[in-house]
Structure formats: structure tokens, C-alpha cells
Amino acid sequence: MDSDLEDFVFYGTPIEREEDSTSRKKKAIAESAGQLRTLPAWKQEVRDDEGRRRFHGAFTGGFSAGYYNTVGSKEGWAPQTFKSSRKSRAEFKEQSILNFLDEDEKADLEGQFLGTSSQFDTFGFTAAEIARNQAEKEQKQRPSVIPGPAPDELVIPATESIGVKLLLKMGWSRGRSIKDSHADSLYDARRQARRAFLAFSSNDTKVKVSESEPTQDDNENFPEQPVDDNVQSSKSTPVYVLNPKQDLYGLGFDPYKHAPEFREKKRSRLSSKTGSGHSKNFSTRDSLFGFKSGKAAPGFGIGALEELDAEDEDVYATGYEFEETYVQEEVEEPAKLTLENQKKKDQKDKDNLPGFRVASNSDYKMERFEAPRIPKDFVPRHAFSGPLEINRQNYEVPPSDVPPPEDSNLKLLIEGVANLVAKCGKLYEDLSREKNRSNPLFNFLSGGTGHDYYARKLWEAQQKSNDQTRVQLDGKMPPCVQKLTAESRGQILGEKPLQKTSEPSSSVSSTDIQLQYNLIDTFTKSASFSDLSEFEKPFKADPAKQERFEQFIKEKYKGGLRSGSSSLAGNMSEDARAQERLSFEAAAEAIEKRKQGRGSKLSIPSSTDFITGGVMEFTTGAVEPTKDQPDVDFKGKKMYPKREEFQWRPSPLLCKRFDLIDPYMGKPAPAPRIRSKIDSLIFTSDSVKGTKVEEHMIAMKDISPLQQSANKDINKSMAENETEEEVKVEVENVERPVDLYKAIFSDDSDDEGEDPYIKKVENQEKKAEVANTALSRLIAGDFLESLGKELGVEVPPDTPYPTQKSGKDATNANEYAKPDTSNGENNSVVSLKHDLSHDQHIAHEGGHSKGDISYGNKLEIHSIKTKGTSISDNKSSKSNGEKSEDDRKVKSPLVSNQGYISSSEDERSRKRTSKYNREKYEYRKTKTPSTDRLDYRSSSLSEDERSRKRSRHHRHRRRDTGSDSSSDDERDRHNSRSKGRRREKSSREKSSGSKKHSKHHKHRKHESPSRSSHYSMEKDDAHSRKEKRRRE
Amino acid sequence: MSAEDLPQKEVNVLKGHEGGVLAARFNADGNYCLSCGKDRTIRLWNPHRGIHIKTYKSHGREVRDVHVTSDNSKLCSCGGDRQIFYWDVATGRVIRKFRGHDGEVNGVKFNEYSSVIVSAGYDQSLRAWDCRSHSTEPIQIIDTFADSVMSVCLTKTEIIGGSVDGTVRTFDIRIGREISDSLGQPVNCISMSNDGNCVLAGCLDSTVRLLDRSTGELLQEYRGHTNKSYKLDCCLTNTDAHVAGGSEDGFVYFWDLVDASVVSKFRAHSSVVTSVSYHPKENCMLTSSVDGTIRVWKT
Incomplete structure (x- = not known):
């Protein structure tokens, strides 16, 4: 411009x-x-x-008008259209003259408005105006969080009108209504009318009810009148409580809406912070009013058109306002002074006139004392100078046995001190050493004469105390204890008590790493008893009884679920069983004692004496075993129902659909269910199955000795015929798959299952054969690999230790140490445990215990050396070497049978394992119509043929389930070993693929002796090894 | 409840099936019933008025079992065609077919939320099928059975299957355990007691056995009927006071739950009584038979 x-x-x-x-x-x-x-x-x-x-x-x-004499704006004419949507409502601006005035004009107008002076401001308009102006001004100065002008409701005149003042002077108090008689009469009239109406509409009883209801409001009821007034007034004249908004909640939001106690609490806390008695006083008043005004709020049930008056309110009122105000006041005090509060409340209850309340600040004051001052260098935790418990790790290797010093006094002293130290801890040792430094008698404490003896004694004492505690733990649980202690509950729940074993070799690692999903782990006996039965056979004379005893021992130390009825002793009479149980108890105790004695070698002779005596004593109990030979019927009946428990993994989706939490959530992937797939893949001849089942059923009925059938003889002959028949059919049907198996597995089985000794011998003549089969094996390997990939086979367990290999074999060996690996639970446990714990100690053990621990592998490698060139051996060696990785995949057949850690599928493992109750196993297998085809087939083959077949069959199954129990391995090995002896013959048979259908039906059980001899041999082996380890 | 209160009076005969009726089941509230049979149909009835309401046809072979959701909106059925059919009740259309069993399917059940169908098959497996998703693959295959699974029951947290291998296996989803109760005899039919604590197992040795579920204890054995070759049902009455079971000679037996005595028996059908189903609340029972009829019994 x-x-x-x-x-x-x-x-x-x-x-x-x-x-x-x-x-x-x-x-x-x-x-x-x-x-x-x-x-x-x-x-x-x-x-x-x-x-x-x-x-x-x-x-x-x-x-x-408008933009340069046009309408609209610079941009053009844009009429202000009406817009209103759900979200943005059309604005209706209230216009006043001030909107159209310029500032100067406003300034001109200022002061020219007519207004009542504050002195005569009866209705508070001026005050309101002033207050609003004030608020606006303030808002301009400091803009608030909430945009826009302050709503009028918030701005409240601060002065009292002259009318209020007058009323106050006349005795009116705030919150009361100015009631006139007219209103009352009107109200009465209305109530009468209503009553009449009610009487008209309903019967008398109801009227009575309605009559009794409003008595409170009756004019005649003068004592209650003030209450009514109070109540009424709360809404007739609004009582503004100046309650500054101090919180950050939204406008109108009351977080304590339904919990006014908390509001009070908070307020009292706030007021106590400011510490002024006034605010406390204020808050009570506030609460009183707030409570009252809240009373009218819940108006449901009252007609919308009806006035909200006293009667309506009374419908939902409790009618005891005073009491409630008490409560409010009570809450207002901080909660920590409960005692004081109590006193006050009592006072209140006693001598508080209605309408009065106790002074909020009384003269009485609690006397308070300063907390004692803590010295600056004070450490709130006391640490002993020495460790309270002697580190047991130090004594992993017990100090050598030393002859006691010549001085008997010194010997006594040493022993006493050792006992004390063992009881009271290392601290005592330190203390006494400190105290008796000058005393030459106590030289042994600090490495003088007799120190070695002291160390030994100390160790012994510790062992003793440990054993005692453990015995207390373990021995406290006789099978029929009624009282449920914490330990027993823990045992039932499968918790493992913290072990204080004298041989920390295996237990340490096993307790350290404990996955949850092998809960069954904890169902095994504590490690100290794991090897008990291998050297303890008090009932050697009577195998049945011995078996029962073992069962008993197992149950006793296993904890967890008892297998209900002892199936073994099912035929015994009640008292005979009780007697036997007693003798078992005693024997177990004796064994235990002997074990302790073993811990401290000094007491061995006496304890063995005891044992021999004990055995004598027990064998007297072996009178009844005459009854032991069970007639099949009875036993068969008693056996059922039989409960077993296995792990089972529900799929996550199933859990979701059942609205349950996956118990295996976050656990490694389950063993893939390949079985069914492979079944459908390989057993393509499934359609034949249907017709076979009945035959199977009958056939198996007479095979299993346990099953009782009424017409046994007929059945038997029938079954014989049928099985024969069926065997033929089966053979035809299954022939192809078996051949496929052969193509895939045959040589692997030879490689793997072969006892190296024999292998060496046979190597020469075998070479040609091997060379021939090598090619097919390679192909088979590839095929399997791809198969495995296709099926997504993965093996669950992680094998982080490179020493896995030796560990595996050792675990296999250890397997024999177990008294009874009959049921699947045990088995899986064992293998799992081995996986976790045994690796370590076996790894270091591998150093001194030579061939027998890792004989499987070492010898295998050895044999590879002798073999040299054959491809298969290369392969096997490779697989052995890379086992740690290969273990996870079921890729190659060689690896697959090296022992997978069995995972969840106990059922499978149960089916597979149990060399001890092979009977049962057979029985089970015969029961299943489809899976036992191989068995049936094998039963028709020559014995050695069959054993090999079975091992193969097992392997196949194992592959199927993707899990494995090492014991199975071992059996395979045995099988193949025994087979190996007869190999010259059988290999020929096999290679020619001949199927001899010789009937070996009955023969089945006869083969067991040879096998069992193997077992016993193995057992001895393992036993001696165990012994060795213990001595170390 | 005394023996007189047992439903022994024939109220209605539901005729319509051509050929044997293999199963008859009340729905959840007992107002309707479903039957299925060898004529490859499923039929919906009002048993109290004796009215045939609807027929569901789609199965290729005989229908062995049928179950209806608790809201009566969906059906599932199974049979000789190795498939599980998932029906819409109102329209009578098949919503989904689940294939996967390698053999005939003997039993089906919905779970509590009607989101899963669990089927028991001749292929020795229990399979769980998802009704929520569109997948026709089983959610889970339980194949620990050693023989044909004949019957399945579901609780809120468990799947219970009875098999010819003589076991009643309980699969607890909550804790991931399988509990196998071996009875030594082929189990034909299992049914839960109304309090959920017991399982009734009909075995092929003409014995019905009552098992305590928590301990696996054999509580009682009920004998007197013949059941040697057919799949016959058994069930507990609505008050759990009696055990009801069919027989191959056309009789229906009532046993006292506790002392296993035959409280009552009467000839219900001319031929094998394949199925008995008890009303969830009233004293009313359905029996179905190979003779092609379903009979409704009341006190």
C-alpha cells in the first residue's frame, strides 16, 4: 500500500x-x-x-455485500450449505449483540450494561456473569487442555445471593429445601390417590405393603421428618460443592463411581499430605453430600414423566442414612490406624447423638517413636565365614580309608569332632579350629597328625547323616500309608525330592536338567536304588517270588501311581499276600541297610551277616509259592481290568478346539505320526485285512495262554487250521512289502545288528555278497532319505553332546541294570534320562571302563577297519561318526536303529520292549490283526529266520514311530547276535529269499532260553561294570 | 427309582427304515431323535408323537452312527463308506465330508462346543475333525489302538474310545496322557455315566462292565443278555440308577447299577436290539433293531 x-x-x-x-x-x-x-x-x-x-x-x-461488492468470498460464491451428519452435527450458534460489535464498540459498551450490584444480586446473575468473565480471562491466559470456551456449568458464581443470606439467617441451612405446606398437601393427595388406585387394582395385601412403605414420609412421623427434608433438599436446591478438579480424568468421569470408599481413601491420603485439619473436615462434608446426591441417581423403575420426589426415592433407599455416614467417616481415616479407628468407632456407636459427629481432631494423639537408627556399615544379611554345609562335591571321591591313630583318645576325639561337624556343618569345624589353635590335640583339624583319619571319618559321618535323611524320605512311604504328607504328595504328583545321594555321579545331572514332559522320569526310583536288585536277590530260590519282590521294590521306591493290584500275586490269598509283603518289607530294609553299609565300608561285614540272616528269615516265607502256578482262568480274570498310562500328545489345534491349554505348548515337535502313513504306503494290500480279522482273533485267542476260551479244544484245532490257512494267504499278501523291506533294510540289519566278532569271521565270504548288495543299498538309502524328507520325519530329542555315541551304547548296557524294564513307561524314562544325564558321566567314564561300555560302537568301527573297502561299511562308519547330527533325522536306515530317544509314544515302545514279559508282548501283538502279519509270517519261518525278521520288524516299527527305546536296540543286537551264530545257514536262506513255511507255532516259546541266557550274560556284564563304577 | 418306573410300555413305533436300524439317538434335550440304518439314510423323528420329520440321504453305505450338536443345528454321521458327513439339520445338506479313515467308521461324536467331530474307525484309529475350518484333514489321529475302535465318547477334556483290542482308552487333552484300561474282552460300546465318573463298556463276552474312570477299577459286571457278534449299545438311565442294554435275542435288559441284578427284561423287538438310548431327563427310552423299527418306551 x-x-x-x-x-x-x-x-x-x-x-x-x-x-x-x-x-x-x-x-x-x-x-x-x-x-x-x-x-x-x-x-x-x-x-x-x-x-x-x-x-x-x-x-x-x-x-x-460480500467480497468486493459481490457475494461470497475471494474464491467464489460458496453458499453455506446445511451440513449435518451423525459425526458432525450442524452447529447452531447462539448469537448475541456482542458478536457483531467491534472491540472498540464493545469497549464503549463496557460499563454501560445494567446489572445488579453484588449486594442485591438475589439470583446470582451478576456474580455468574462476573465469574464467567473471569473464567474466560483466565482461559485466555493459560489455555487449558480442553479446547473451546469453558462451559457455563463449570463456572459457578462465588457469591451468595442476598436471598441465601437471608435464608441462612432465618435458620435455613444449605442443602435443605424450602418446603411449604402446599407441596406437602399436594403430595399427600397424590399418595392417597395412588393408594386408592392400588387398592382398586389389586387385592388387600398389596395395599398393606404399599401402605407400610411410605410411612417414612408421613407428616405425622415427625421424628423422621428432618431426614426426609434432608433427602429432599439434596435436589431441590443444588448444593454446589467446590471441588477443584485435580485429577487427569475426563470431565464428568468418576473412577470411584461404584466404589466411593476408595474416593474417600484417596482424598484422605491427599489431605493427610497437605496435613490440614480443615481439608479433612471439608472432605467429610463433601462425602456426606456426595453420597446423598448419589442417592437420587439410580432412578430406574421410576416413570419418566413422574416427578422425582421423596416417595420415589424411598423405594430404593435403604432408609438408614446415618449408618452410612458413619461408614464414610470411618473410612476417611487412614487405614493403618485401625486400632485408633476401632476405638473411635466404638465411641461413636455409643454416644453419638444423631446429627452430631465426633470431632475429627481429638486431643488424644498417638505417641510415635523414631525408628532406631541403623549404623551405616550395617549389612542386612549375615554371611557365615564358612559354608554352612560342607560342599559335597569335594567328597565325590571319598578320602581313602586310613587306619586310626594309635592314640585312642585322639581317635575318639577325632570321631567326635567329625560327627559334630557332619551334623553342624563346616562352620563348627572352622570355629573349633580357631578356638583350639594352640591346643596340640586339635592339630588334625589343620592338617596335623590324624588329619587323614579325620577327613575319612567326617566323610563317613556325612554319608551316614545323608543316608538317614534319605531313608526318612524314602522309607517313610510304606505302600499303605494313609496320611498324606508333603513328601508323599510330591511322590504321587511325581515330584522328585532333592536327592542327597552319596554317589552324586548320575543323580546330579539328572536332577539338574529335567524337562517337564518326561514327568514319568520322576516315577523311577531314586538313583540310589536303581541298581539295587542286581546284586540283591533274597528270593533267588523262587523265581516267581523274586519277581514279585522286584515288583514290590520297584513300587516301593518308584513312588507315583501304584499299579493297583499286584498282577503277579493275584492268585494269593489275602493274608498270604500280607505275610509276603511283610517279608518283602523286611528284605527291602535289609538291603537298604546293606547299601548304607556299603557307603561306609567299615560296617560291611556285620551288615552282610545281617543280610544272610535276613535271607534265611525270608525264605521261610516261601512256603506258599506252591500256589504260584496259576491256573490260567483265574489269572486271566484277575488281570483285568488293567490300567496303564502313557504319554499322549494332543495336537495344538485339538486343544484349541476343545478350549484347553495345550499341555505340550512350547515343547519340541512331537514325533511325527508316520506310522499310519507308512502303513498305508507299504501295506498296500490292506483290503484283504477285513476278511482276516476274525481268523486272527480266534487264532490269537489260543495262542495267548492268558486268554481263556470256553471251548478251548475246538477253537484250538480250528485255529490251527485257520492259522495255517491264513499264513499262506498272508504270506502271499505281504510278500511284496517284505521284499521291499529286504531290499531296503536287509543289509543294514546285517551291518548294524551284526555282532562284530562274527562279522570278522564272516567277512571274507561275505565280501562278494556285500559288494552285490552295496549298490542296492545305496539306492535304498537314497530312497529312504527321500522318503524321510517327504514324510517330514524329524526326531524330537536334542542331542547336544558330542559324546552321544558312547553314551548311547552305555545306556544300552545300563538298561540291563534295570531290574525290570517291562512297561513302556519305564523304558521311555530310561532312555530319556540317559539322553539327558548319562551322557556326561559316561563320557568321563569311558576313559577307564574299556570295551564293555561302548562295545557296540567300538567293535563296529573295528570291524570296519577289517572290512576296509566295502561301501556299506563306509557308510556305517560314516553314520557312526556323524551320529550326533544324524541322530536327528531318520534319514538313513543305519542311523535309525542306533537308538532314538523315545519320545511321547510310549504305547509303541511298550509294544516293542519288555523282554521280561515277552509273553505279554507276544500276546499283545497277536491281538492286533494288521500289525502282526509279520509275526504270523515269521512264525511260519524257521526260527533263526524269524528272529532276524523280528528284529527287522522292530526296526521298521521304530522307524515308523520315529522313536526308539534303546532297550529295543539291544534286543535287536541280541537277536542278530544269536542269529549271527547261525548265520552261515540263515544268510543263504535269506539271500535266496526262500520262504519255508515250516510251522513253528509252538516253537515260539522255546527259543527263549537261549535268549535269556544272553540276557543273563549281559546282565552280569552290566552288573560288574556297575560295581566297578561304584568302587571308583 | 424303582423298577416300575422303568420305561417298559411301548408308546410309539417309528417305522420307515428299510432294513435294520443301527443306531437311534436322542438329541440333547430329548425332544427329537435320530436314527440311522442299513438303508443309508438318517432319519429325524419326534419320538413322543411318533412323527417322522426328515430324511437325510447321502451316505453311500450303511450309516452306523449319528450324533447331533447340542444346539440341534448340525449332524454328523458315519458309516460303511469310510466317510464322516457333516450335515446341516434344517436344510438337510451335507456341509462337509471328511475322508481319511481307512476302514468303516463305527462311531462319531461332537465335542462340547460342536467344533470337533471325533470318529472311531475300523482302521484302529480315532480321528478328530475340525468343523470350524474348511480343512478336511483330521486334526489328530490317535492310532494307539490295536484293533478296530468301536465307540467313542467325549467329555469336556477327554476323548474316550473303546476298542476290540479290549481296551478303553482315555485321552486326556489337558494333561496329555493316555490312560488305557484293558478289559480283556472286545469292547463294543462305551457310554458315559451322567455324572461322568464311570464308563459303561459293553463287551463281546455278553457282559457289560462298569469302570470307575478315575481309578480304572471294575465296579460291576452285568450279565444275562447275549452279545457275541453284534455291536450292541448299552447305556445308563437318566438317573444313573440302572443300566440298560439290548440283547441279540430282541430283549432289552435293565440291571440295577449297584448289585447288577436284572431288574427287568422284556421283549422289545423281534430281532437284535442294536441300540438303546435313554432320554436325558425323562423316563423314556428308544430302542432300535435290525427288524427295521425304532420303538419308544415310557413308563
């Missing part, structure tokens, strides 16, 4: 005015003088003497 000024011509002399107005003036002059004339009409504007535009809109006249 200033630049425009040069163009203009000025007339006259400008009159000097204030500095700020000069420019405007100039402009105005210019416009008025020159421009106005030059500009077109629509551009001319009316200005005042100071150059300001005077007329706006309509004032500029007619059409020239």
Missing part, C-alpha cells in the same frame, strides 16, 4: 495526530480524496475518519 502512495496526489495539509493512526489517516484521506473518485463503484468503500472500514456486509448496501 505504501508503494501505491507515490501515485497519488495529496491535497491540503494533513493534521498531525497520534503516531499509530497516521498511516490509517493518510490512507483514508487518500482514498476519500482521490481514489474514491477514480475507483469503480464496487471498489469504493466507506471508511471512517480514521480510515477503517465502517460498513460490513449489509451495511455497505445491497448487492455490494
Whole structure:
């Protein structure tokens, strides 16, 4: 604009005015003088003497309103259309004259409004006005979080009107209504009418109810009148409680809406912070009112058109307002002074007139004392200078046995001190050493004479105390204890007590790493008893009884679920069983004692004496075994029902659909269910199955000795015929798959299952054969690999230790140490445990215990050396070497039988394992119509053929399940070993693929002796090894 | 409940099936019943009025078992065609077919939320099928059975299957355990007691056995009927006071739950009584038979 000024011509002399107005003036002059004339009409504007535009809109006249005499704006004419949506409602602005006034005009108007002075402001309008102005001003100064002008409801006049003042003077108090008789009468009339109506509409009883209800409000009831007034007033005249908004909640949001106690608490906390008695006082009043006003709020059930009056409220009121106010006051005190509170409350209850309340700040004050000052260097935890418990790890290797010193006094002293130290801990040792430093008698403590003996004694004492504690733990649980102690509960739940074993070799690692999913782990006996039965056979004379005893021992130390009825002793009479049980108990105790004695070698002779005596004693109990030979019927009946428990993994989706939490959540992937797939893949001849089942059923019925059938003989002969028949059919049916198996597995089985000794011998003649089969094996290997991939076979367990290999074999060996690996639970446990724990100690053990631990592998490797060139051996060696990785995949057949850690599928493992109750196993197998085809087939083959077949069959199954129990391995090995002896014959048979259908039906059981001899051999082996380890 | 209160009076005969009826089942509230049979159909009845309401045809072979959701909106059925059919009750259309069993399917059940069908098959497996997703693959295959699974029961957390291998296996989803109770005799039919604590197992040695589920104890054996070759049902009455079971000679037996005495027996059908189903609340029972009829019995 200033630049425009040069163009203009000025007339006259400008009159000097204030500095700020000069420019405007100039402009105005210019416009008025020159421009106005030059500009077109629509551009001319009316200005005042100071150059300001005077007329706006309509004032500029007619059409020239708007943008430069047009309508609309610079952008064009945009009519203000009506817009209203659900989200943005049309705005209705309330207009007042002030909206259309300029600031100066407003300033002019200021003070010219008529208003009541605050002195006569009866209705508080002026005060409200002032307050609003004030609020606006304040808002301008510091804009609040909430945008927009402060709502009027928030701005409340601060002064009291003269009317209020007058009323107050007249005795009216805040919160009361100004009640007139007219209202009451009106109310009465209405109530009467209602009552009449009710009486009309319903029967009498109801009327009575309704009559009794409003008595509170009756005018005649004067004592209650004030209460009513109080209640009524709460809404008749609004009582504004000046309650500054101090929180950060939204407007109108009351977090304590349904829990007013908390509000009080908070407030009291706040007020106690500020510490003023006034605020406390204030809060009580507030709460009182707040409570009251809240009373009217829940108005449901009251007609919308009906006035909210006293009667309506009473419908839902409890009618005991005073009590509630007490509660409020009580809560207001901080909660920690409960005692004080109690006292107060009592007082209140006693002598508080209605309408009065106890002074909030009484004279009585609790006396408080300062907390004692803590010295700066105080450490809140006391640490003993020495470890309280002697580190047991130190004594992993017990100190050597030393002859006691000649001085008997010294010996006594040493023993006493050792006992004390063992009992009281290392601290005692330290203390006594400190105290008796000068005393030459105590030299042994600090390495003087007799120190070795002391160390030995100390160790012994510790062992003793440990054993005692453990015995307390273990021995406390006789099978029929009624009382459920923490230990027993833990045992039932499968928790493992913290072991304090004297031989920390295996237990340490096993307790350290404990996965949850092998809970059954904990069902095994504590490690100290694991090897008990191998050297302890008090009932050697009577195998049946011995078996029962073992069962008993197992159950005793196993904890966990008892297998209900002892199936073994099912035929015994009640008292005979009880007697036997007693003898078993005693024997077990004796064994235990002997074990302790073993811990401290000094007491061995006596304890063995005891044992022998004990055995004598026990064998007297072996009178009844005459009854032991069970007649099949009885036993068969008693056996059922039989409960077994296995692990089972529900799929996550199933859990989800059942709305349950997956118990295996986060656990490694389950063993893939390949079985079914492979079954359908390989047993393509499934359709034949249907017709076979009945035959199977019958056949198996007479095979299993346990099963009782009424017409045994007929059945038997029938079954014989049928089985024969069926065997033929089966053979035809299954022939192909078996051949496939052969193509895939045959040589592997040879490689793997072969006892190396024999292998060596046979190597020469075998070479040609091997060379022939090598090619097919390679192909088979590839095939399997791809198969495995296709099926997504993965093996669950992680094998982090590179020493896995030796560990595996050792575990296999250890397997024999177990007294009974009959059921699947045990088996899987064992293998799992081995996987976790045994690796370590076996790894270091591998050093001194030579061939027998890792004989499987070492010898295998050895044999490889002798073999040299054959491809198969390369392969096997490779697989052996890379076992740690290969273990995880079921890729190659060689690896697959090296022992997978059995995972969840106990059922499978149960089926597979149990060399001890092979009977059962056979029985089971015969029961299944489809899976036992191989068995049936094998039963028709020659014995050695069959044993090999079985091993193969097992392997196949194992592959199927993707899990494995090492014991199975071992059996395979045995099988193949025994087979190996007869190999010259059998290999030929096999290679020619001949199927001899000789009937070996009955023969089945006869083969067991040879095998069992193997077992016993193995057992001895393992036993001796165990012994060795213990001695070390 | 005394023996007189047992449903022994024939109220209605539901005729319509051509050929034997293999199963008859009340729905959850007992107002309707479903039957299935050798004529490859499933039929919906009102047994109290004796009215045939609807027929569901789609199966290719005989239908062996049928179950309805608790909201009566869906059916599942199975049979000789190795498939499980998932039906819409109102329209009578098949919503989904689940294939996967390698043999005939002997039994089906919905779970509590009707989201899973569990089927028991001749292929020695229990399979769980998902009704929620569109997948026709089983969620889970339980193949620990050693022989044909004849019957399946579901609780909120467990799957219970009875098999010809003589076991009643309980699969607890919550703790991931399988509990196998071996009875030594082929198990034909299992049914839960109404309190859920016991399992009734009908065995092929003409014995019905009652097992305690928590301990696996054999509580009682019920004999007197013949059941040697057919798949016959047995069930407990609504009050758990009696055991009801069919027989191959056309009789229906009632045993006292506790002392195993035959409280009542009467000739219900001319031929094998394949199925008995007890009303969940009232004293009303359904029997179905190979003679092609379903009979409704009341007190």
C-alpha cells in the first residue's frame, strides 16, 4: 500500500495526530480524496475518519455485500450449505449483540450494561456473569487442555445471593429445601390417590405393603421428618460443592463411581499430605453430600414423566442414612490406624447423638517413636565365614580309608569332632579350629597328625547323616500309608525330592536338567536304588517270588501311581499276600541297610551277616509259592481290568478346539505320526485285512495262554487250521512289502545288528555278497532319505553332546541294570534320562571302563577297519561318526536303529520292549490283526529266520514311530547276535529269499532260553561294570 | 427309582427304515431323535408323537452312527463308506465330508462346543475333525489302538474310545496322557455315566462292565443278555440308577447299577436290539433293531 502512495496526489495539509493512526489517516484521506473518485463503484468503500472500514456486509448496501461488492468470498460464491451428519452435527450458534460489535464498540459498551450490584444480586446473575468473565480471562491466559470456551456449568458464581443470606439467617441451612405446606398437601393427595388406585387394582395385601412403605414420609412421623427434608433438599436446591478438579480424568468421569470408599481413601491420603485439619473436615462434608446426591441417581423403575420426589426415592433407599455416614467417616481415616479407628468407632456407636459427629481432631494423639537408627556399615544379611554345609562335591571321591591313630583318645576325639561337624556343618569345624589353635590335640583339624583319619571319618559321618535323611524320605512311604504328607504328595504328583545321594555321579545331572514332559522320569526310583536288585536277590530260590519282590521294590521306591493290584500275586490269598509283603518289607530294609553299609565300608561285614540272616528269615516265607502256578482262568480274570498310562500328545489345534491349554505348548515337535502313513504306503494290500480279522482273533485267542476260551479244544484245532490257512494267504499278501523291506533294510540289519566278532569271521565270504548288495543299498538309502524328507520325519530329542555315541551304547548296557524294564513307561524314562544325564558321566567314564561300555560302537568301527573297502561299511562308519547330527533325522536306515530317544509314544515302545514279559508282548501283538502279519509270517519261518525278521520288524516299527527305546536296540543286537551264530545257514536262506513255511507255532516259546541266557550274560556284564563304577 | 418306573410300555413305533436300524439317538434335550440304518439314510423323528420329520440321504453305505450338536443345528454321521458327513439339520445338506479313515467308521461324536467331530474307525484309529475350518484333514489321529475302535465318547477334556483290542482308552487333552484300561474282552460300546465318573463298556463276552474312570477299577459286571457278534449299545438311565442294554435275542435288559441284578427284561423287538438310548431327563427310552423299527418306551 505504501508503494501505491507515490501515485497519488495529496491535497491540503494533513493534521498531525497520534503516531499509530497516521498511516490509517493518510490512507483514508487518500482514498476519500482521490481514489474514491477514480475507483469503480464496487471498489469504493466507506471508511471512517480514521480510515477503517465502517460498513460490513449489509451495511455497505445491497448487492455490494460480500467480497468486493459481490457475494461470497475471494474464491467464489460458496453458499453455506446445511451440513449435518451423525459425526458432525450442524452447529447452531447462539448469537448475541456482542458478536457483531467491534472491540472498540464493545469497549464503549463496557460499563454501560445494567446489572445488579453484588449486594442485591438475589439470583446470582451478576456474580455468574462476573465469574464467567473471569473464567474466560483466565482461559485466555493459560489455555487449558480442553479446547473451546469453558462451559457455563463449570463456572459457578462465588457469591451468595442476598436471598441465601437471608435464608441462612432465618435458620435455613444449605442443602435443605424450602418446603411449604402446599407441596406437602399436594403430595399427600397424590399418595392417597395412588393408594386408592392400588387398592382398586389389586387385592388387600398389596395395599398393606404399599401402605407400610411410605410411612417414612408421613407428616405425622415427625421424628423422621428432618431426614426426609434432608433427602429432599439434596435436589431441590443444588448444593454446589467446590471441588477443584485435580485429577487427569475426563470431565464428568468418576473412577470411584461404584466404589466411593476408595474416593474417600484417596482424598484422605491427599489431605493427610497437605496435613490440614480443615481439608479433612471439608472432605467429610463433601462425602456426606456426595453420597446423598448419589442417592437420587439410580432412578430406574421410576416413570419418566413422574416427578422425582421423596416417595420415589424411598423405594430404593435403604432408609438408614446415618449408618452410612458413619461408614464414610470411618473410612476417611487412614487405614493403618485401625486400632485408633476401632476405638473411635466404638465411641461413636455409643454416644453419638444423631446429627452430631465426633470431632475429627481429638486431643488424644498417638505417641510415635523414631525408628532406631541403623549404623551405616550395617549389612542386612549375615554371611557365615564358612559354608554352612560342607560342599559335597569335594567328597565325590571319598578320602581313602586310613587306619586310626594309635592314640585312642585322639581317635575318639577325632570321631567326635567329625560327627559334630557332619551334623553342624563346616562352620563348627572352622570355629573349633580357631578356638583350639594352640591346643596340640586339635592339630588334625589343620592338617596335623590324624588329619587323614579325620577327613575319612567326617566323610563317613556325612554319608551316614545323608543316608538317614534319605531313608526318612524314602522309607517313610510304606505302600499303605494313609496320611498324606508333603513328601508323599510330591511322590504321587511325581515330584522328585532333592536327592542327597552319596554317589552324586548320575543323580546330579539328572536332577539338574529335567524337562517337564518326561514327568514319568520322576516315577523311577531314586538313583540310589536303581541298581539295587542286581546284586540283591533274597528270593533267588523262587523265581516267581523274586519277581514279585522286584515288583514290590520297584513300587516301593518308584513312588507315583501304584499299579493297583499286584498282577503277579493275584492268585494269593489275602493274608498270604500280607505275610509276603511283610517279608518283602523286611528284605527291602535289609538291603537298604546293606547299601548304607556299603557307603561306609567299615560296617560291611556285620551288615552282610545281617543280610544272610535276613535271607534265611525270608525264605521261610516261601512256603506258599506252591500256589504260584496259576491256573490260567483265574489269572486271566484277575488281570483285568488293567490300567496303564502313557504319554499322549494332543495336537495344538485339538486343544484349541476343545478350549484347553495345550499341555505340550512350547515343547519340541512331537514325533511325527508316520506310522499310519507308512502303513498305508507299504501295506498296500490292506483290503484283504477285513476278511482276516476274525481268523486272527480266534487264532490269537489260543495262542495267548492268558486268554481263556470256553471251548478251548475246538477253537484250538480250528485255529490251527485257520492259522495255517491264513499264513499262506498272508504270506502271499505281504510278500511284496517284505521284499521291499529286504531290499531296503536287509543289509543294514546285517551291518548294524551284526555282532562284530562274527562279522570278522564272516567277512571274507561275505565280501562278494556285500559288494552285490552295496549298490542296492545305496539306492535304498537314497530312497529312504527321500522318503524321510517327504514324510517330514524329524526326531524330537536334542542331542547336544558330542559324546552321544558312547553314551548311547552305555545306556544300552545300563538298561540291563534295570531290574525290570517291562512297561513302556519305564523304558521311555530310561532312555530319556540317559539322553539327558548319562551322557556326561559316561563320557568321563569311558576313559577307564574299556570295551564293555561302548562295545557296540567300538567293535563296529573295528570291524570296519577289517572290512576296509566295502561301501556299506563306509557308510556305517560314516553314520557312526556323524551320529550326533544324524541322530536327528531318520534319514538313513543305519542311523535309525542306533537308538532314538523315545519320545511321547510310549504305547509303541511298550509294544516293542519288555523282554521280561515277552509273553505279554507276544500276546499283545497277536491281538492286533494288521500289525502282526509279520509275526504270523515269521512264525511260519524257521526260527533263526524269524528272529532276524523280528528284529527287522522292530526296526521298521521304530522307524515308523520315529522313536526308539534303546532297550529295543539291544534286543535287536541280541537277536542278530544269536542269529549271527547261525548265520552261515540263515544268510543263504535269506539271500535266496526262500520262504519255508515250516510251522513253528509252538516253537515260539522255546527259543527263549537261549535268549535269556544272553540276557543273563549281559546282565552280569552290566552288573560288574556297575560295581566297578561304584568302587571308583 | 424303582423298577416300575422303568420305561417298559411301548408308546410309539417309528417305522420307515428299510432294513435294520443301527443306531437311534436322542438329541440333547430329548425332544427329537435320530436314527440311522442299513438303508443309508438318517432319519429325524419326534419320538413322543411318533412323527417322522426328515430324511437325510447321502451316505453311500450303511450309516452306523449319528450324533447331533447340542444346539440341534448340525449332524454328523458315519458309516460303511469310510466317510464322516457333516450335515446341516434344517436344510438337510451335507456341509462337509471328511475322508481319511481307512476302514468303516463305527462311531462319531461332537465335542462340547460342536467344533470337533471325533470318529472311531475300523482302521484302529480315532480321528478328530475340525468343523470350524474348511480343512478336511483330521486334526489328530490317535492310532494307539490295536484293533478296530468301536465307540467313542467325549467329555469336556477327554476323548474316550473303546476298542476290540479290549481296551478303553482315555485321552486326556489337558494333561496329555493316555490312560488305557484293558478289559480283556472286545469292547463294543462305551457310554458315559451322567455324572461322568464311570464308563459303561459293553463287551463281546455278553457282559457289560462298569469302570470307575478315575481309578480304572471294575465296579460291576452285568450279565444275562447275549452279545457275541453284534455291536450292541448299552447305556445308563437318566438317573444313573440302572443300566440298560439290548440283547441279540430282541430283549432289552435293565440291571440295577449297584448289585447288577436284572431288574427287568422284556421283549422289545423281534430281532437284535442294536441300540438303546435313554432320554436325558425323562423316563423314556428308544430302542432300535435290525427288524427295521425304532420303538419308544415310557413308563
